[in-house]
Amino acid sequence: MTNNAIEIQNLTKNYDGFSLGPLNFNIPMGCMVGYIGENGSGKSTTLKAILGLIRADSGEVRIFGKNIKEYKPTLMNRIGVVFDDINIPGEMKVKEVGTFCKFAFDTWEETTFNHYLKRFELPKEKKIKALSRGMKMKLSLSIALSHQAELLILDEATSGLDPVVRDEILDILLDFLQDEKHTVLISSHILSDLEKAADYIAFLHNGQILFMEEKDMLVERYALCSLDHETIQNLDSDAIVGRRKHAFGQDLLVIRDLMPAGIEMVKPSIEDIMVYIIKGEENESIAL
Amino acid sequence: MKALLYKDFVSGKSTYLLVLVTMVALLAYVTYHGVMIIIPFLFVFMPVILNSISFGNEVKSNFPKFAFITPISRKVYVASKYVLTTLFAALALISGIVHFYHEYKNWDLALMVGVVSFAVTIIFSSIQIPFILKFDDEKVGIAIVATNFIIFVLSRFLGRLVGGLVNLVQTVSQFHTYLIAGGICVITILILTLSQNIGVVITKGKEY
Amino acid sequence: MLYVEDKVNIQISNASSDPIYLQIKNQIKASIISGKLRAEEQLPSIRYLAKELRVSVITTKRAYDELEIEGFINSVQGKGSFVSIQNKELIREVQLRKVEASLLDAIKGAELAGLSIEELKDLLETLGGVEDDQ
Numbered sequence: 138m139t140n141n142a143i144e145i146q147n148l149t150k151n152y153d154g155f156s157l158g159p160l161n162f163n164i165p166m167g168c169m170v171g172y173i174g175e176n177g178s179g180k181s182t183t184l185k186a187i188l189g190l191i192r193a194d195s196g197e198v199r200i201f202g203k204n205i206k207e208y209k210p211t212l213m214n215r216i217g218v219v220f221d222d223i224n225i226p227g228e229m230k231v232k233e234v235g236t237f238c239k240f241a242f243d244t245w246e247e248t249t250f251n252h253y254l255k256r257f258e259l260p261k262e263k264k265i266k267a268l269s270r271g272m273k274m275k276l277s278l279s280i281a282l283s284h285q286a287e288l289l290i291l292d293e294a295t296s297g298l299d300p301v302v303r304d305e306i307l308d309i310l311l312d313f314l315q316d317e318k319h320t321v322l323i324s325s326h327i328l329s330d331l332e333k334a335a336d337y338i339a340f341l342h343n344g345q346i347l348f349m350e351e352k353d354m355l356v357e358r359y360a361l362c363s364l365d366h367e368t369i370q371n372l373d374s375d376a377i378v379g380r381r382k383h384a385f386g387q388d389l390l391v392i393r394d395l396m397p398a399g400i401e402m403v404k405p406s407i408e409d410i411m412v413y414i415i416k417g418e419e420n421e422s423i424a425l
Numbered sequence: 426m427k428a429l430l431y432k433d434f435v436s437g438k439s440t441y442l443l444v445l446v447t448m449v450a451l452l453a454y455v456t457y458h459g460v461m462i463i464i465p466f467l468f469v470f471m472p473v474i475l476n477s478i479s480f481g482n483e484v485k486s487n488f489p490k491f492a493f494i495t496p497i498s499r500k501v502y503v504a505s506k507y508v509l510t511t512l513f514a515a516l517a518l519i520s521g522i523v524h525f526y527h528e529y530k531n532w533d534l535a536l537m538v539g540v541v542s543f544a545v546t547i548i549f550s551s552i553q554i555p556f557i558l559k560f561d562d563e564k565v566g567i568a569i570v571a572t573n574f575i576i577f578v579l580s581r582f583l584g585r586l587v588g589g590l591v592n593l594v595q596t597v598s599q600f601h602t603y604l605i606a607g608g609i610c611v612i613t614i615l616i617l618t619l620s621q622n623i624g625v626v627i628t629k630g631k632e633y
Numbered sequence: 634m635l636y637v638e639d640k641v642n643i644q645i646s647n648a649s650s651d652p653i654y655l656q657i658k659n660q661i662k663a664s665i666i667s668g669k670l671r672a673e674e675q676l677p678s679i680r681y682l683a684k685e686l687r688v689s690v691i692t693t694k695r696a697y698d699e700l701e702i703e704g705f706i707n708s709v710q711g712k713g714s715f716v717s718i719q720n721k722e723l724i725r726e727v728q729l730r731k732v733e734a735s736l737l738d739a740i741k742g743a744e745l746a747g748l749s750i751e752e753l754k755d756l757l758e759t760l761g762g763v764e765d766d767q
Contacts, residue, residue, distance in 0.1 A: 168690065190493055191632040210496040224491035226436035226482050233435045240428030241495040265486075311684040336689040353692055357652050404647065 141202075142166045142288050142320035143187060148196035150182055157182050157344040159196065167317045169310065169334055171352070172324040173411055174341035180324040183341070184292045188218060200288065214244045217281025219294040223273040227266030231259055231276060242284040253279035271302045278309065289313060291323040295331065307331055332407040342415060352407065359410055360393040360402035372396070379413025390417070428497065429505035432488075433479050440478050444471065464524050465542035468517035472510040472550045479509075480557045490633040503558070503624040507617065510550035517542035533602045540606040544613040551620035558627045640669040641677070645686055653688055657696040665705050665716055666727050672718040676706060679714075 143164035150157045157179040164170050174180050185191045187198050189209045198205045200212050225234055231254065239245045254261060257275040259268075268276065274294055281289055289310070295303045311334055313319050323331060332338070332352065339349040348355075359378065365386045369377075376395035381388040390405060390413035405413075434441070448467060455463050483489065492502055521539030526532060552575060643660045645653055664670045677685070679693040686693070697714055700706045708714045743753045 185633070188494060190490065192630070210498045213494060213496040216494075218494040220490065220494075222487070224487045224489075226432070226486045226488060228436045228438070228482070229432070230435075233431075237428050237432050237435075238495070240431055241492075241497055243496060307687070311687065314690070315680050315684060317680065333687045334683070334689055336691045351691055352689055353652065353654060353695070402650075404650070 140166050142200065143322065144197075144199040144202075145183075145187070146197045146199075148183070148186055148198060149194045150179075150186055150191065151194055155179070155344060157186075160346055162339060162346055162349045164320060164322055165337070166320050167314070168336040169314060169321040169323065170337045170339060171332055171335035171407070172322060172339045172341065173326065173407065174324075175411075175415065176326055178341045179344040180326075180341055181292055184290055184322070184324055188216070188290065211243075214242055214284055215287050217278075217284065217286030217289045219274065219277040219281050219289070219291045221274075221293045221296065223265065223277050225265050227264060229265050230261070231263050231265070231268075232261040234265070234276065234280070235261075238280055238284070244285040246283050246285065250279055250283035253282060271298050274298060274302075274306075278306065282309070282313065287316075287319055289319075289321045289323075291321070293324060293326070295323075296325060296327055303331070307334060310334070327408070335407075338407055340411060340414070347414065355407065355410060356404055358392060358394070359405050360391055360396070361388065361405045361409055362391060362396075362400055362402045363388050364400070368400075377417075379415075379417030381413070381416065390414070426501050426505055426508075428495070429492065429502060430508060433505070433509070436482050437475075437479055440475075444475065465517045465521035465538060466545075468513045468520065469542060469546045469549060472513045472546060473553055475509055476506070476550060476553055476557065479506075487633070489628075489631075493633060499628045500625050503621055503628050506554050506558070506624065507550065507621060510547060510554075511617075514543045514546035517546045536606055537602060540609050544609050547613050547617050551616050555620055555623045555627060558624050558631075640664060640674075643682075643686060645688065654692045654695040654699070657682070657686070657688075657693060658699050661696065661700060662703075662705055666730050668727065670716050672716050674716045676714040676716065 141163040145160050145162055148158045148160040155177075160183060172180055172183070182191065186193045187200070187205065189198075189205050200208075201215065203212060205212060225237075229237070235247065235250050235254075238250070239247060253259075253275075257272070257279060259272060259276055259279065265273070265276075277294070295306055298306075310321055310323075310331075314321060314334075323335075325331065335352050337349060338352050338355060340347045363386060364372075369387055369389070372391075373395050376391045377389055378392060379390040390409060391402070393402065396402065448471070451467055452464065455467075489502065493499070518539045521542040522535045524535075525538045526535035529535070556571070641661060641664045643657055645656055649656060651659075661670075661676070670676070676682075676697070679697055680690055683690045683693045697706065697708065701708055701714070704717055706714050707717050740750075740753065743750075748756070
């Protein structure tokens, strides 16, 4: 029995002017994994390929050890998905969506669904077209959590929502993760509030995974500091990962262990790491 | 399957009601004027119109993206698109037989009209559905207009077909009538199966 | 009866240069040493702790793993983590902390009385001698 919720091998997908992969990584069971990268880096494409919504050019995706191509319909009972939009006809009422799901999922739990509708204050009689973006997202999440899913996949689901809602969602996700067989894969270009609870961060850039690592390791390995140009001259060049030059000095993302003692450093956020690594790369390409 | 039909029903309730009212009105008109021949053909065009509306709704909300994150397979999704058509085809068959038998008291003619109405209903939608599955978003409108035009052109031959049919029935023996009716049914079902398979291939190749 | 939550206070500071797992570990350790958490008492599960503190499960697991290696707690598969019982070093450390605390009190008192550390040492030796005599 494998301990991975998702296993991805040599996954590739080519479009005009963009190619994804080959991707090789696993999502361990019982974890929350943040899948981050800029807009257009291929996050959504990866998630759609995992879910079989698009056909990969090559490679294999297994969920709970089963090939998604062969077992997709039955596997979907065990996977809850939340996209940035709900994709349900606007004429349908909230309660009708529940009935649709009752017919569609073998594992549907009506009481759970009603519980979430109440918790999120979603009116049953309201039409989908009358719901706000936040409410649509909450309805999507309610559906995802009401068919005994063991894996939640959220694609940019919380982007553009207000901080109060995002906070509520984080609580729900943490509740979901209380079961050690449950796994969350969440993609975003803004992770600030969700990164706190993520176990792993997979960083996608230009269709390639730059790293997939424990978040704690990342935050411990890197550090931020502000220095003047002169001090930087004396630094080990390997220590500098990315930099932002300004008129009065430089802000650096550095590798903590390679820095001399006595320099004041602060912990970076995952967003800091993301931005500096991308910028660092751009600077290099300019130098070349 | 049940889920998809339920969704089609609730998301298009007002449209279905309108269609029903129109049909009842047309039926009343047709009965009043005694032009029974139109009745089976009412059923022929209904699914074509309803399919256009149902697909229009789906495209607007990008519904397949939601359907395919549930255990609904692409095969079932495509199959569900033919349910309404098959239902109307059955209605066309029955009404064709009933009305023409009532009118002409000629069983052979009634059977042939019924079977032809059945066949035409299914064939029209079988041409239409793969087209609207293939072209998405803004193109779907054009696809619907184009297929409807093709179907319209085809229907011009229908009048002649019925005329020919009456002659045919008069010249052939009853045994031959059954044979021809059976043949038409087999060909229709083959076309339906072919269309469904094309639909599945198209849907599997699509990205959501 | 007090719940475990009332006995363990954990505050996470993002400003601190200590990694989060270390902050958690040190604060649980402090609760054990101070006697707030007694031997055999059950600790919150790693997942519950992670949820409440809004940190990753890996973080809380690492804190517990290190506490286990150092002998402060032991984890029973499927049951959870408990404060260890027979650990001489641990008990010694607990005692040491108590002694330290009392001595700190004494030092404060001595400062108020204007006694130097040297004088305090003498006093300690004398008192120690007196106790031996008893």
